[in-house]
Amino acid sequence: MNKVILSMANLANIQQQFMDLLQNKPNDLIKHIAKQGELKASERLSIYQNAYTIRLTGVLEQDHEQLGKYLGDTLFDKMVAGYLKCYPSQNTSLREYGDNLPVFLSKTPPFKQHVILADIAFFERLLLKAFDAKEAETLTSQILESLKETDWPLLVLNLHPSVHLISFETSAVESFQALKNDKTPPSANTNKIRHWLIWRTPDKRTEYRSIDQEEFILLNLIKEKKNFSALCQSLTKAHKPETIAPLLINYINVWLSQGLLIKHT
């Protein structure tokens, strides 16, 4: 029994040393490596160290292509080195590896001095989340048309699971767009809040568009499971009573055509 416990401790020790090696922490794994052929033990260990760094760097490069362009190679490499150190992967899937990147950028100098960096990273992560979001059957105009007039005030609409609503005070999305088209990004600060809608279309494309304050409020109310009456109520300050219902129907028709609304789950 003691022998087994001792041996398991050895196995655990080797595995811990290996993980420390990959993360560039102090370790003595080299003492456990047999001498073989022309390749030195240190060179054999470097193969694993390099593979670890290259693999995780590749994930961040792929997931944050426009952020990479915004930063340039030197700063991107500095960001990756810092992120790998602060946030080793705690997930079995690499899809989530960069989830903490916006937080890292918002807290770590010199990146934190430029709010737009965390904003671009967050926007890129939301695009990825929309891409992988749960499937749901989209709502059709036929279903709404079949409703009785008395059903409408209590009608609760549902957003597609891929829908994300986000506001930025920086030109994060405009910069993302410019960089994607190989153009120079605009000034980082816009001095006004911009609202954005991100979603996955019925043909599986990830889309985004700018939305005004009114549509942003309406979509947030739907997200909060507020009914049609509550949605109408939010429009009373800015619109004449007789125009509210047609205006809302107009919004709903746009949302239906873009696959933003789904059947009740």
Next chain:
Amino acid sequence: MHPFLGFGLGLRSSHFEEIITTKPDIDWFEIISENYMVEGGKPWYYLEKIRADYPIVMHGVSMSIGSVEPLNLQYLDKLKQLAHKVEPKWISDHLCFTSVGGINSHDLLPMPYTQEALTHLSARITQVQEYLGREMIFENVSSYLTYKESQMPEWIFLAELSKSTGCKFLMDVNNVYVSARNHDFDPMEYLNAIPHTSIAQIHLAGHQDFGTHVIDTHDEDVPNPVWDLFRQYATSLGPTSTMIERDGNIPPLSSLLNELSYAKSLVGDIWFNEQGNIKHG
């Protein structure tokens, strides 16, 4: 127990559209389990269509069967749910450890080949199979180092594991070649030491040769030494589900289909009679 599915390919997203529109002559596909542990989106959309026409097997990279930390039950639950949806012919992962203390290396790190590691792995394999309620298949990994603690060669370790658990193997012939070059052993000694009845599947892949060592990259065409090894192995192995596994530098589907045809032609006279039926005995 594991049927001969024929000759398959690793399913990669860049080929999704071509597969559903052209329905190429491929016997089956292998998916990377972790790529489908998401709720929806494009990968699922295509997988649903593809699995209507082709048998699917699942291949994971994150089970960390060799790790000394407790089994990741959250991961196993996801795997179970995935298997329920995909209905694969079988599920495989790797004989290695990938995570330590909740941190994932996303690499297939080699085990020391000790009696204690054997005992540990045997218990873990039994535990996982019981939890999943099905048999698992495990793949040999490439390696670049040998631990001083190792008490036996890798092939004896695998043969012993087969004896103690009855587990089946996914034999990656490229990985055997890569490790044979890196550790200077005879790859056929390795392949012949493992009971042929325990081989459920074969992977064929490419690597990068640096002269002093070889790195398993799976991002090149299958090179001649791996083809040669496959043909030699096939002679004694008998018909076994075989596929090309390409993980990086993904070429057009037509290029992989050519490699698959070549794999078939290499073993055609060994595994099949003149009518194209499987030879028995």
